[in-house]
Amino acid sequence: MMPGRGWRLPFRLLGIPVSLDPTFALVLPLFAWLIANQVGAFATLLAQVGVVLDVDALTTGYTPYYLGLASALGLFASVVVHELGHAVTARMYGVQTKMITLWFLGGVAQLEDMPRARGAEAVVAIVGPIVSGALSFLFAGALQLFGLQGGFAFVIAYLALMNAGLAIFNLLPALPLDGGRVLRSLLAMAMERERATVIAGNISRVVAVLLGIYGILTFQLFLVIIAFFVFNAGQAEVYAERARQVFEGRRVADVMTADPVTVDLDMPLLQFRQLRAFKPHPCYPVVDADGVLAGLARIDDADKADDDAPLSTIVKQAETARPGEDLQRAVQRLAGGEAGRLVVVDRDERVVGILSRTDVVRLLQNEAAPA
Numbered sequence: 001m002m003p004g005r006g007w008r009l010p011f012r013l014l015g016i017p018v019s020l021d022p023t024f025a026l027v028l029p030l031f032a033w034l035i036a037n038q039v040g041a042f043a044t045l046l047a048q049v050g051v052v053l054d055v056d057a058l059t060t061g062y063t064p065y066y067l068g069l070a071s072a073l074g075l076f077a078s079v080v081v082h083e084l085g086h087a088v089t090a091r092m093y094g095v096q097t098k099m100i101t102l103w104f105l106g107g108v109a110q111l112e113d114m115p116r117a118r119g120a121e122a123v124v125a126i127v128g129p130i131v132s133g134a135l136s137f138l139f140a141g142a143l144q145l146f147g148l149q150g151g152f153a154f155v156i157a158y159l160a161l162m163n164a165g166l167a168i169f170n171l172l173p174a175l176p177l178d179g180g181r182v183l184r185s186l187l188a189m190a191m192e193r194e195r196a197t198v199i200a201g202n203i204s205r206v207v208a209v210l211l212g213i214y215g216i217l218t219f220q221l222f223l224v225i226i227a228f229f230v231f232n233a234g235q236a237e238v239y240a241e242r243a244r245q246v247f248e249g250r251r252v253a254d255v256m257t258a259d260p261v262t263v264d265l266d267m268p269l270l271q272f273r274q275l276r277a278f279k280p281h282p283c284y285p286v287v288d289a290d291g292v293l294a295g296l297a298r299i300d301d302a303d304k305a306d307d308d309a310p311l312s313t314i315v316k317q318a319e320t321a322r323p324g325e326d327l328q329r330a331v332q333r334l335a336g337g338e339a340g341r342l343v344v345v346d347r348d349e350r351v352v353g354i355l356s357r358t359d360v361v362r363l364l365q366n367e368a369a370p371a
């Protein structure tokens with residue numbers, strides 16, 4: 001369970017694209033509404049720490065909803081700054097960030113790779129909570145220093161508290177939270193990375209169960225949802241690490257299906273459709289008269305088209321790989337692609353193989369012994 005393709009914001013931050021997952025559209029109004037309903041209670045709480053606000057004015061008419069929306073937007077902006085902290089630190093290790101995505105459980109900075117230097121993952125991870133902690137201090141400081149009043153003071157105080165909460169929550173020693181990454185990275189300094197991940201994964205599950213129990217006892221549904229997510233994601237990290245071990249040192253040519261069936265660009269669709277009767281593949285690489293890759297054609301697309309039309313009308317662009325390419329990189333593209341396969345071509349763009357998800361699954365089944 002990870003955020004999918006979302007709506008790209010029309011700008012980049014420090015060169016990194018930011019996208020909003022569809023679930024974000026649900027969670028923003030939900031958060032605004034939840035905060036709006038707690039304006040009175042939170043203002044009373046603030047009074048106990050010396051920030052006295054006019055509770056009646058804040059809870060009249062639509063005011064709580066404006067405050068809720070402003071606070072929710074501020075909270076998500078804070079999450080983006082937290083993720084930028086990770087991204088900037090990763091960049092110092094030479095690792096770029098593909099995208100920062102906001103979804104219903106907060107933010108994710110999708111790094112192109114994990115920095116391999118010893119302890120680097122811990123440094124990249126710890127910067128997030130440090131950034132959130134610093135934001136909390138900044139907001140709290142601004143509140144005191146400028147003697148803010150009214151709704152503005154409410155929003156700033158809310159952000160001070162929530163950023164402190166973000167910092168603490170993310171320090172929980174559970175993958176994929178920042179604290180879990182710090183733990184895994186530190187363990188990996190004393191043992192093999194895979195073993196470190198398994199141990200960190202086990203600790204994650206214990207933390208997730210405790211978090212879930214706490215959420216149930218205190219009737220905090222959102223905490224229970226997060227606990228479920230942490231439980232599953234911790235296990236997914238263990239599988240991902242095992243897969244990384246299997247991919248390491250392998251090339252595309254070692255795993256691909258060599259010499260696949262190709263079809264000619266001028267083949268009639270009627271004939272192309274008949275391939276279904278004796279071959280199991282959902283799509284085929286298409287080559288031109290010189291044997292050069294022209295694209296990929298799906299059998300299902302042929303059903304919708306006219307019988308006499310040439311194959312070229314349904315050919316789509318193929319994602320390609322080179323035989324000598326690092327398997328880990330190719331698999332990342334395979335996972336993100338739509339076709340579920342990469343066409344492996346040599347230097348002359350001639351088809352030499354296909355790398356499909358099935359090939360990768362077969363490799364994992366053969367190599368990754370359960371532990």
Ligand SMILES: [Zn+2]
Pocket residue numbers: 082083086125128129170178
């Ligand atoms: Zn983080």
